[in-house]
Amino acid sequence: MKLRDRRSFDKPEVMIIPMIDIMFFLLVFFMISTLSMVDLKTIDVNMPKAQHVQTNLAVTYLVTVRKDGSLWLEDKPISEDDLIERAQAENKRTERFAVAVRADEDVDYGKLMELLDRFKGAGISRFALAAEGK
Incomplete structure (x- = not known):
């Protein structure tokens, strides 16, 4: 072999x-x-649609306003006074504190403006209004 x-x-x-x-x-x-x-702790709302939507996941507070006027911080219900107090305390601790508001498209515009006005009165100056892309 x-x-x-x-x-x-x-x-x-x-x-x-x-x-x-x-x-x-x-x-x-x-x-x-x-x-x-990526786990967004939010609840479902029917947000308004917009063509030029930007995505920013670096928001400190994600507030949801439902059609019935109830407020939710991430996925937990919260009263308006508690929300403002917590946001004000967080704003003092965090330099670039920002609040994003997700509101149902059927929410009264006046109620939304009242909420933003209370945030402004608490010293919070950075807001974002969330919308869905078309």
């Missing part, structure tokens, strides 16, 4: 292209899974 010479065997090679494919697959997988982990 004749065996091949040791020098005739190919040297082992590392296949780079499949490794790059796997790395890109893992990158995409982790990007998508990270996006699904």
